[in-house]
Every structure is written in C-alpha cells, then in structure tokens.
Amino acid sequence: MSHQYPGPQQPYRGGPAPYMPPPPPKKSMSGLAIAGIVIGGIFAFIVVIGFIGAAAGGGKDSNTDGKGSADKVSSAPEAAPAEKPAAKPAEKKEAPAAPVKVAAKKTVFAPGVLHDGGAYTSVRVTIMNNSDKKISVNPLYFTITDTDGTKHTAELAVDENQIDTVDLAPGENISGAVTGKGSFTAKYVTYVDGLLGEGVRGNVS
Structure with a gap:
C-alpha cells in the first residue's frame, strides 16, 4: 500500500494564512564605516x-588698497619719449697753416749779368x-728736382729775376x-732754412 505525502498546504478560504519565515535581521554598521x-x-x-x-577673493580688484578702494588707473596713453635732437655734424676745423x-x-729764363750762354731752367x-x-x-737755400x-x-746771378737774400718776419x-x-x-722746389733742418716742398704748377 503506497503512502501519499501531503503537498504544500494550500490556503483555503476562510482559513489562516500559511506560515512565512521572518526576514533576516539587519546588520549594524561597523565603527570604521561610521x-x-x-x-x-x-x-x-x-x-x-x-x-x-x-570666489569671494576673486571678486575684488587686485588694485585695491586695504580699505577696499580701487587705485585709479589713468586711461590716458603714455606720452611718447621725446626724440633726442639730431647731433650736429662736427664742424670741420681748418688745418693750421x-x-x-x-x-x-x-717761368721763362731771363739771362742775367753772369749768364755764360749755357742752358738754364x-x-x-x-x-x-x-x-x-x-x-x-x-737762393742757395733752394733746390729744384726734375x-x-x-x-x-x-x-747765382744767372737769371736777372733771381729771388733776393732777405729775412722774412712772421706774415711776410x-x-x-x-x-x-x-x-x-722742373717737378718741385725744396726750401731749407739755413741749409740745415727739414725741407719744405712746393710742387711746380
């Protein structure tokens, strides 16, 4: 004879509700989490x-003083630097005489009293x-270079227009x-004062 086990209980009308297990208890938060x-x-x-x-600091003008009043900033453009006056060209100084x-x-040779008939220049x-x-x-202080x-x-004394023997004062x-x-x-003439010293040359034009 076979036994029949009863299946899950079915609610029936008017009967008590079937048994429901209680929900698991909630875990409390640990101290570390808190x-x-x-x-x-x-x-x-x-x-x-x-x-x-x-945000509050950024709203203030960076050009304010301790009282909160903003420094006045001139909006006028800066004046252009004054141009330096052009340098005057250096005046040429005349070389001392x-x-x-x-x-x-x-010049043409003009025979003098001592001319011997030869060629002279x-x-x-x-x-x-x-x-x-x-x-x-x-006249002896001069030489001619050709x-x-x-x-x-x-x-001496071969040209009637020979230069005189004299002393020249300053300016003469x-x-x-x-x-x-x-x-x-002739190319140039050289003069030496007293036959000694540095010669002074003059080109023949």
Missing part, C-alpha cells in the same frame, strides 16, 4: 568653504712765413726766380 563617513563629511565641508573663500709755405710755377718761387719767428731766404728725379742746385712773403743749370722739366 568614522569614514564623518571624516569624508568634514573634508567635503572644508573644500566647500575653500571654494566660497576663493704750415709755418713756411712754398709755391712754385714755371728757372722756376718762379713764392715763399711765405706763417711761423711766429723770422726766417732767412737765400721729373726724372734729378736734383739741381741753384745757380717774397717771390723770385730760382735757376738750375741745364734744360729740364
């Missing part, structure tokens, strides 16, 4: 306070004393002929 929540809340509060302070100046030019010389002391002039580089000493000048023996083309 501490973490509290610390997180404090940190969030500090962050919010920081944002509020930064040479103490002695010699000028020479070609004369140059008309002008000598100027620009120094502060007197200088001596003598275009070949040959130097000719002065011949004298002109006369200086004559060399032979036929040549």
Whole structure:
C-alpha cells in the first residue's frame, strides 16, 4: 500500500494564512564605516568653504588698497619719449697753416749779368712765413728736382729775376726766380732754412 505525502498546504478560504519565515535581521554598521563617513563629511565641508573663500577673493580688484578702494588707473596713453635732437655734424676745423709755405710755377729764363750762354731752367718761387719767428731766404737755400728725379742746385746771378737774400718776419712773403743749370722739366722746389733742418716742398704748377 503506497503512502501519499501531503503537498504544500494550500490556503483555503476562510482559513489562516500559511506560515512565512521572518526576514533576516539587519546588520549594524561597523565603527570604521561610521568614522569614514564623518571624516569624508568634514573634508567635503572644508573644500566647500575653500571654494566660497576663493570666489569671494576673486571678486575684488587686485588694485585695491586695504580699505577696499580701487587705485585709479589713468586711461590716458603714455606720452611718447621725446626724440633726442639730431647731433650736429662736427664742424670741420681748418688745418693750421704750415709755418713756411712754398709755391712754385714755371717761368721763362731771363739771362742775367753772369749768364755764360749755357742752358738754364728757372722756376718762379713764392715763399711765405706763417711761423711766429723770422726766417732767412737765400737762393742757395733752394733746390729744384726734375721729373726724372734729378736734383739741381741753384745757380747765382744767372737769371736777372733771381729771388733776393732777405729775412722774412712772421706774415711776410717774397717771390723770385730760382735757376738750375741745364734744360729740364722742373717737378718741385725744396726750401731749407739755413741749409740745415727739414725741407719744405712746393710742387711746380
């Protein structure tokens, strides 16, 4: 004989409700979780306070003083720096005059009392004393150099227009002929005061 087990009880009309097991009890939060929540809340509060302070500080003008009054900033454009005056060109200073100046030019030989009939070449010389002391002039103080580089000493009394033997005071000048023996083309004349010292040259024009 087989046994039949009863199946799950079916509610019946008007009968009691079937048995329901009670829900599991809720677990209480641990102390670490509660501490973490509290610390997180404090940190969030500090962050919010920081944002509020930064926003309040950014609203102030950076050019304000301690009383909160803004410094006045001039809106007028800055004046352009004054241009420096153009430098004046340096004035050319004239070179001081040479103490002695010699000028020479070609001239025609004019036979004098001592002319012996030979060929001679004369140059008309002008000598100027620009120094502060007197200088001596003598035909023998002159030499003539020709275009070949040959130097000719002065011949005395062969040209009737020979330069005189004189002393020139400061500012004075004298002109006369200086004559060399032979036929040549004169290039320049050299004067030496007293036959000694530095020569002064004058090109023949």
